[in-house]
Amino acid sequence: MGDKLEKLREMLGEVADISHASALLGWDQQTYMPPGGAKDRAFQLATLNSLAHSKFVSDEMGSALDAASQEIEGADLDSDEARLIKKTRHDYDKQSRVPTTWVAEFSRTGALAHPEWEKARAEADFSIFQPSLEKLIALRREYVEFFAPYDHVYDPLLDDFEPGIKTTEVKAVFDALRPRQVELIQAISEDGAPVDDSVVRQNYDVQKQWDFGVEVITALGYDFEHGRQDKSVHPFTTSFGIGDVRITTRFIPDFLNTSLFGSMHEAGHGMYEQGINPELGRTPLADGASLAIHESQSRMWENLVGRSRPFWKAFFPRLQSYFPELLDNVDLETFYRAINKVQRSFIRVDADEATYNLHIMLRFELEIALIEGSLSVADLPEAWNSKFEEFMGLIPPDDAKGVLQDIHWSFGGFGYFSTYALGNLVASQLWEKIVSDIPNMNEKIESADFKDLLQWLRENIYQHGAKYEPIELLKRVTGKELDYEPYMDYLETKFKEVYQL
């Protein structure tokens, strides 16, 4: 490595250190911080985030970036060095357009909005959160203008999470996918054999749920030497460096799925970050390729592995040993069908695989309307409820089960939701390739052997971090563009079997 590149890496390392310190405070905010800490924490986060931002967009960084670019001229375009320059250039050009004062204001507003959202959600009263959300939307509308001209006002937000993907492309995929999903859900509800999920809705001791969850994610390959699990209201994964990637989960005593599949989901995110090539540490490449690629990893472990019959052939006897009084008289098939019950329901994070994307499409449309300004924050709860009825045939009984359920808007996270649905599509595309590359994948899962799968993911996805843009990575691995057919095939095959259609 030349002097100039080394200098750039040192400077990027300092920015990464500050960002990781901020992430640690953010983790604490959602796990252990007492409510009284919120105000001071808001200032601390704003200070660190604006410090990281101003260091990153400084003239000094710009010069270091130019010098390092010249130094590596002629290098292999796929090398870590060339990719580091490319990614840093993309982020630098983007973040340089955002004034540091905006970053501080946004960070402070988000940190203060969060407890308001928690309160509003606890009391199922949107009006408590409305003023904060209005401020956040105003700030986000200011933000997109830093990137004018754009094709679509939502593009700059989407690009923060899915580099290279446009709003119109996502819209086209969703428009094509939605009728297919609705048709499947319709067939299930009208002609499907009834599925009884009372077995997962018994009273499951929380400590035993925790212990079983830890056993499962350890078997999958989540590394507790380089991470830990805690509880939070809304489960998440956060990284303070490749050697310390933490996850959280939450428990509902009378619904087993929440923590079990939540833990597998977050462990999927965690394993991705733990598997990044350590050489990329403390640089902008020490990250996932995008949120959709990230989500493809969490959803793959949660659903394609964790909600499969082979998986439960291995783990149902283990689960029975934790809860003999609840499960000794239950057979594997009843349990398998129960965890795969399809039901139109209010809460996105508890949604089954068949209805999940509809929750996302609804948020995608509402976010676009809010950012465009065609929908006011005051009218949001009503818009949510009427769209929910249109998509799902249900009206939420209150705002907590409707517009207030997700954490994302509480910190101004707009542009984020569509990545969840895109992640489902990518997971199925990757899975097609995985089962063709790894012989007897199902037999391996049946014997709780995830080594080859984890190895494949490390080699093809994890190690690269953010070296490649999402679609580029997908094409490198599968040879194909983003495609929803493998996902629909998977859903139709699986649920037609579960529901005997």
Ligand code: ZN
């Ligand atoms: Zn996720």
